[in-house]
Amino acid sequence: MTELVGKVAIVTGGASGIGRGIAERFAAEGARVVIADVRDDLGEPLAAELNSRGAKTVYRHTDVGDQRQVAELVAAAVDTFGGLDVMVNNAGISSPLRKGLFHEDLEEFDRVMRVNLLGVMAGTRDAGRYMADHGGGSIINLGSIGGIQAGGGVSTYRASKAAIIHFTKCAAIELAHYEVRVNCLAPGNIPTPILASSATDEDRERLERFEARIRRQMRDDRPLKREGTAEDVAEAALYLATDRSRYITGTVLPVDGGTVAGKVIVRKPPPAEAAT
Template identity: 85%
Template sequence: MTELAGKVAIVTGASSGIGRGIAERFVAEGAAVVVADVRDDEGQALTAELNAGGGTARFRHTDVGDQAAVRELVETTVATFGGLHVMVNNAGISSPLKKGLFHEDLEEFDRVMRVNLLGVMAGTRDAARHMAEHGGGSVINLGSIGGIQAGGGVSTYRASKAAIIHFTKCAAIELAHYEVRVNCIAPGNIPTPILASSATDEDRERLERFEARIRAQMRDDRPLKREGTAADVAEAALYLATDRSRYVTGVVLPVDGGTVAGKVIPRKPPPGTTPS
């Protein structure tokens, strides 16, 4: 398990959920990983765990909505480990769960866009500046199937994820000359803490019932019935981080059990068999 041996990676929003899964997978493959997050206790605990297991990890408090903080994150990583080969722009937040568009006051618009979109744009730019002068690299942006498929609710979140997808393609075209590959992973139906963060205070007592209903709907809409995990997304990130994807850039890779491919159709018996 040495696909990333000698490589240096940054994973933002790495203290939990998908970011944690990616950080763990990268360390297991031999990368030196900078765990970047605003949650100090969780981030430091993960870093200690990774190092105790024989890996190499450092924690850096980073608010990706602050461009100066993102620039310092990249500069500190290069100074500490001597380079940067993989940038995973994973940090993100959800917009509040409201009862419908008519009830949406858009108070969280600036905050959601600053973290979800500006953080990705700044992270891509600052990582690519270094990569362009040092032989290239891989930038992996985390979108969502919510940015591919339209749907009701959390409209600001969906808009931010759609913008990430378009930005990723634009950046891929511009940076290809420098051997910097830029791709997007669009997870779907992956249980993470972000869904809980979308609930407003008055919704919290109903969140458990709401989440159970949403998860059930997701299972019904998903062709593959196995539940997705952060580890599944981490496998996709590993592929995009390595030389196995050296001719891949500007793609959006859904990791969603086939959800965006289309609705589930009723199961039919194989050809040539007689229905019982």
């Protein structure tokens, strides 16, 4: 549990869900972690809890949709812990659930793109500036299999995640000269609070039913039958954060139980005598 000893990491959206899982895993591996979020009610107790276990973490209120706050976040990490080695641009929100594209008013477009895409771009830029002058580092952007696979619903969210994937590859090419690696994780079928945030007021009472249906469909479409967890994504993030991935940049790694690989095909194994 010492893979990140001596490293400083920022995790945006680190107060809950996948971000929390990554922050906890990094702290357990010895990293000094800045947990950034807008949920002070979750972020501050998390930092206190991790510190009580011997970790070195701080919480900082940050709206990643505000470029100034992202720049201040990077500066605060450097001021507090003396550097920055790993930047995890995880913060994100979903677009509202609608009954279809014809019912979509795109009212939330600017907000979703500002948080999901601008936040990632600003975080990559500002972390990259510091890392370029200090020997390199690892930037990990959180996309989604919704940015790889087309599908109906939450179209603005899907578009923002697809843009993150393409931006990650572009940034990886540009920053490679400075030994700054930029990669993207694309989680799928991971139960997190983000789905609840996509419900409009009129959908609120139907959300539980809807979520159960979606989760069932995800299970049916997933080759691996085990349910994914935030800890699974955190393990992938840990790999990309360490020197084990020192020759990997510009990649998109789905963490989805095989979902984007293709539809499930169930075949009975042949009889033992036929196999021989």
